[in-house]
Amino acid sequence: MNDYTSGMYTQALDLPDPSQRALQPVSPRADAHTAELQSRFDARIDAQGKIEPQDWMPEAYRKTLVRQISQHAHSEIVGMLPEGNWISRAPSLKRKAILLAKVQDEGGHGLYLYSAAETLGTSRDQMLDALHSGKAKYSSIFNYPTLTWADVGVIGWLVDGAAIMNQVPICRCSYGPYARAMIRICKEESFHQRQGFESLMTLMKGTPAQREMVQDAVNRWWWPVLAMFGPPDADSPNSAQGMRWGIKRISNDELRQKFVDATVPQAQILGVTLPDPELQWNEERQQHAFGAIDWDDFWAVVNGNGPCNKERLATRVKAHEDGRWVREAALAHARKQRSRAMKEAA
Numbered sequence: 001m002n003d004y005t006s007g008m009y010t011q012a013l014d015l016p017d018p019s020q021r022a023l024q025p026v027s028p029r030a031d032a033h034t035a036e037l038q039s040r041f042d043a044r045i046d047a048q049g050k051i052e053p054q055d056w057m058p059e060a061y062r063k064t065l066v067r068q069i070s071q072h073a074h075s076e077i078v079g080m081l082p083e084g085n086w087i088s089r090a091p092s093l094k095r096k097a098i099l100l101a102k103v104q105d106e107g108g109h110g111l112y113l114y115s116a117a118e119t120l121g122t123s124r125d126q127m128l129d130a131l132h133s134g135k136a137k138y139s140s141i142f143n144y145p146t147l148t149w150a151d152v153g154v155i156g157w158l159v160d161g162a163a164i165m166n167q168v169p170i171c172r173c174s175y176g177p178y179a180r181a182m183i184r185i186c187k188e189e190s191f192h193q194r195q196g197f198e199s200l201m202t203l204m205k206g207t208p209a210q211r212e213m214v215q216d217a218v219n220r221w222w223w224p225v226l227a228m229f230g231p232p233d234a235d236s237p238n239s240a241q242g243m244r245w246g247i248k249r250i251s252n253d254e255l256r257q258k259f260v261d262a263t264v265p266q267a268q269i270l271g272v273t274l275p276d277p278e279l280q281w282n283e284e285r286q287q288h289a290f291g292a293i294d295w296d297d298f299w300a301v302v303n304g305n306g307p308c309n310k311e312r313l314a315t316r317v318k319a320h321e322d323g324r325w326v327r328e329a330a331l332a333h334a335r336k337q338r339s340r341a342m343k344e345a346a
């Protein structure tokens with residue numbers, strides 16, 4: 001039971017609703033008004049319509065969106081770090097320019113997403129405080145190290161590939177600002193995925209040592225990428241309600257399966273082996289069967305104990321502190337302009 005499962009959907013989920021026990025209506029009139037707003041909201045969700053910032057929405061819907069969108073924004077911003085480490089070591093000017101553009105795109109995605117979350121009444125400062133104090137989550141995948149240049153290609157191919165698989169359905173999310181932000185993000189992620197594949201293809205056409213480097217990177221990233229889709233549906237506390245509200249459109253397990261099915265032929269074209277002896281085509285199910293994911297490792301990483309959690313958070317906090325003077329200067333400039341405009345108007 002969690003606090004996202006309040007309201008009428010708890011009936012559909014067959015869960016008790018604690019809010020109904022704890023809260024009494026202010027007055028019968030207020031209660032009737034809320035019921036009317038709720039029923040309009042439900043009708044719009046059922047009709048696949050969009051909810052906009054000025055619309056009434058249940059508090060639990062707002063809270064779930066702030067949780068998911070802010071986690072997503074944090075992932076984009078922290079996701080800049082593993083690749084950012086390679087900007088100064090890219091093997092050519094062309095690769096450096098591509099990587100700079102990609103890392104900058106991720107920063108842009110973070111900004112659209114923080115803006116989308118701000119429309120729900122939570123400030124960017126509040127969200128950043130939650131990230132920097134270690135309270136907020138961000139994607140598990142960014143807590144693994146980038147040991148060689150091949151890791152940068154593998155992040156593009158597999159991590160961006162998984163991100164697209166997960167994020168294309170969010171373009172149809174019921175919350176308008178989130179859905180619209182995702183359209184541009186997905187277009188850019190698609191470019192990122194292709195540049196990663198192309199970079200790996202170049203390495204695979206190179207020396208035996210370069211091919212080995214790619215295989216080693218694929219071996220290290222494959223399983224964490226599969227875990228990135230989130231826990232199995234049966235252990236995913238937010239899924240049923242998220243799907244009912246049209247925030248999530250496809251479940252964690254279904255997306256993971258689609259990703260495996262799409263990636264196996266790409267691995268064959270590249271000439272790499274995916275490190276799973278149980279991975280094979282299942283004729284009956286018309287999809288690939290694959291081995292068991294190490295969920296203990298996933299939860300250790302999510303709970304702050306992955307190989308790079310501490311380093312990532314420390315780097316992020318330092319970047320925020322280093323940028324403090326820029327924010328303060330911009331605010332001071334805005335104040336000066338405002339007071340000048342007021343003097344001129346007087």
Ligand code: FAQ
Binds near residue numbers: 068140163
């Ligand atoms: N890492 O009940 P569910 C990118 C948490 S962006 C950490 O299934 P839900 C771009 C989950 O928050 C990548 N925590 O949760 C890029 C929940 O905890 P809570 C990020 C995870 O929300 C590429 C608990 O487990 N993408 O890659 C993870 O229904 C390359 C139970 O889970 C998004 O954020 C995880 N992997 O489903 C940048 C997409 N998985 O909050 C740079 C939007 C689950 O109750 C380079 N988000 N948890 O305390 C989503 O689609 C969903 O939020 C899920 C999780 C699918 C991530």
